[in-house]
Amino acid sequence: MKFNSLIDMGLVQESGQTSQAPWGLINNIYSDIIFVKNTPILVNVFQEDINSLSMNYEFQLKDNSVNASIDDISENDIKKEVSRIFDLDFDLDKFYRYLSNDSKLKPSAKFCRGLRLFLAKDYFESFVSSIASANNSIIRWTKSISKIRQKWGNEIQFPSGTFYTFPSPEILKSVYEDDLGEYEGCGRTIEIECCIKNLKSCGVGYRAPYMKKTSEIFTIETDIQEIPTMKYEEAFETVLDLPGVGPKVADCILLYGFGFREAFPSDVWIKRIISYLYFPGKDISVDKVREFGMEKFGAYAGYVQLYLFHHARKSGLMKKLK
DNA sequence: CCCCAGGTCTGTA
DNA sequence: TACAGACCTGGG
Numbered sequence: 001m002k003f004n005s006l007i008d009m010g011l012v013q014e015s016g017q018t019s020q021a022p023w024g025l026i027n028n029i030y031s032d033i034i035f036v037k038n039t040p041i042l043v044n045v046f047q048e049d050i051n052s053l054s055m056n057y058e059f060q061l062k063d064n065s066v067n068a069s070i071d072d073i074s075e076n077d078i079k080k081e082v083s084r085i086f087d088l089d090f091d092l093d094k095f096y097r098y099l100s101n102d103s104k105l106k107p108s109a110k111f112c113r114g115l116r117l118f119l120a121k122d123y124f125e126s127f128v129s130s131i132a133s134a135n136n137s138i139i140r141w142t143k144s145i146s147k148i149r150q151k152w153g154n155e156i157q158f159p160s161g162t163f164y165t166f167p168s169p170e171i172l173k174s175v176y177e178d179d180l181g182e183y184e185g186c187g188r189t190i191e192i193e194c195c196i197k198n199l200k201s202c203g204v205g206y207r208a209p210y211m212k213k214t215s216e217i218f219t220i221e222t223d224i225q226e227i228p229t230m231k232y233e234e235a236f237e238t239v240l241d242l243p244g245v246g247p248k249v250a251d252c253i254l255l256y257g258f259g260f261r262e263a264f265p266s267d268v269w270i271k272r273i274i275s276y277l278y279f280p281g282k283d284i285s286v287d288k289v290r291e292f293g294m295e296k297f298g299a300y301a302g303y304v305q306l307y308l309f310h311h312a313r314k315s316g317l318m319k320k321l322k
Numbered sequence: 323c324c325c326c327a328g329g330t331c332t333g334t335a
Numbered sequence: 336t337a338c339a340g341a342c343c344t345g346g347g
Contacts, residue, residue, distance in 0.1 A: 210331095246331085
């Protein structure tokens with residue numbers, strides 16, 4: 001089944017958005033599990049062809065389930081969820097017209113053509129992924145997220161293979177933090193060198209306790225469930241309360257996870273890029289850059305950040321600015 | 323062995 | 336409010 005919207009799936013998947021790790025890739029097809037009406041569904045997405053920049057998708061239900069009846073879930077429900085995750089209703093052409101009016105932004109439009117938000121398929125996963133991304137490299141946090149899924153997620157069999165969901169907050173809040181905790185926790189029945197089912201063994205480092213506490217709060221704090229209906233400012237303050245979540249991670253969660261497009265995640269690189277483009281020779285604080293981005297770009301702030309960051313990261317501008 | 327990676331937390335003026 | 340320092344970890 002095909003969507004008509006302009007999108008570059010490879011660009012979206014490899015753009016490092018912290019809502020999730022890139023989907024599994026085999027033969028140019030990206031696959032992962034999404035949930036529609038609480039039923040796990042394996043979705044394959046792929047590019048129609050290199051030139052068209054439109055995407056196709058297909059889906060499978062798990063093969064050993066009688067109660068996951070397709071009757072309760074229409075194909076349209078699935079299509080709507082896939083469309084939501086890849087933000088296909090966002091009017092890119094209109095956005096490109098906006099970018100072309102600013103000579104500083106124009107180059108990024110051409111460079112990132114077809115790039116869209118990669119929204120959360122699982123809100124909780126987007127929190128943990130974003131926390132994992134702080135002061136970290138994309139390659140390392142995505143590996144960590146994959147390991148967490150394999151160790152504690154639900155293993156689900158599909159005709160095309162075995163996949164893992166992201167674990168629930170109820171599960172993640174009670175996993176061992178490190179090998180020592182696991183060693184003591186299991187009554188020293190295994191050698192400490194063999195303790196590999198703990199958070200730090202996933203390579204998350206000092207973020208492990210943040211993740212556990214956030215998981216705990218997730219299970220009891222009902223405000224978090226209300227985020228999709230909140231205004232940006234209220235959502236920002238709500239997310240900021242979580243351990244391991246500062247302003248940058250909060251904006252990543254809100255933009256990449258929930259689709260608050262007025263968010264402008266600001267880190268050292270966006271700071272350098274914005275300074276280079278709009279305040280040459282000056283050193284603007286990250287906090288001021290965030291305010292500047294939200295004020296200047298308004299409803300397009302999130303997409304501008306996405307495009308600027310990507311253009312800079314892939315074009316070599318970053319090395320130059322450094 | 324040192325440095326850094328898309329920051330956050332904590333303690334101090 | 337503003338600004339150092341420390342901080343897991345793995346790759347260069």
